[in-house]
Amino acid sequence: MQMQILDANYFFDQDDGPxxxxxxxxxxxxxxxxxxxxxxxxFYANVIPGKEQDTxxxxxxxxxxxxxxKKFEPIGYQESPRNMVKVTANNPRDVRILRDxxxxxxxxxxxxxxDVLFKNRFLLDHGLGGMAWAEVPAGTYAxxxx
Numbered sequence: 403m404q405m406q407i408l409d410a411n412y413f414f415d416q417d418d419g420p421x422x423x424x425x426x427x428x429x430x431x432x433x434x435x436x437x438x439x440x441x442x443x444x445f446y447a448n449v450i451p452g453k454e455q456d457t458x459x460x461x462x463x464x465x466x467x468x469x470x471x472k473k474f475e476p477i478g479y480q481e482s483p484r485n486m487v488k489v490t491a492n493n494p495r496d497v498r499i500l501r502d503x504x505x506x507x508x509x510x511x512x513x514x515x516x517d518v519l520f521k522n523r524f525l526l527d528h529g530l531g532g533m534a535w536a537e538v539p540a541g542t543y544a545x546x547x548x
Contacts, residue, residue: 403538404429405436407530410521412494415439420494422524426536436538441524443497444490445516446473450509454485457509461489464507466500476514486514494520 409425422438447468449457454470461468467490472483489504491497501516518526530536 403540404535405538406535407525407532409532410525410530412521412524414493418493420520422521424530438524441527442490442492443494443520443523444488445497445501445518446471446514447487447489447504447507447510448475448512448514449485449487450511451485453509454487457507458487460507460509461487461504464503466504467491 405424405426405428407424407426411423411425412420413423415421419439420442422441424436424438425433426436427433447457447461458468458470468487469490471486471488473486473488474480474483475486487510489500491500497516497520501513504510505513515523525531528536
């Protein structure tokens with residue numbers, strides 16, 4: 403189905419997990435929100451080279467979901483991506499608190515992208531924007547009222 407994205411928001415399910423809600427219209431003029439489940443908020447932490455696994459172990463011990471990824475720092479020019487830790491949260495409301503907790507972990511030197519609003523994070527990660535047409539694969543969404 404093709405849909406022109408007009409807006410996005412999110413709400414929480416019964417387990418306090420975020421559900422993205424896209425508002426838009428199809429080419430046929432159907433205007434109903436589409437819900438997308440399973441997308442979680444995240445941010446990146448810069449880690450001292452050589453301390454990656456130790457840092458991930460510390461974050462995991464704190465109950466956080468952390469994984470090693472290759473990423474360019476958002477500041478300055480770099481020729482290649484570096485190792486960073488991607489920290490995933492269960493709830494968008496927790497990102498600010500988790501960012502502050504992560505900064506206390508030895509080996510972490512900076513935190514990036516923790517201030518990106520959850521709905522904007524979803525749109526950016528999926529290459530979506532306001533008034534843009536998007537192909538929504540069948541079976542990946544639920545339409546309210548149907």
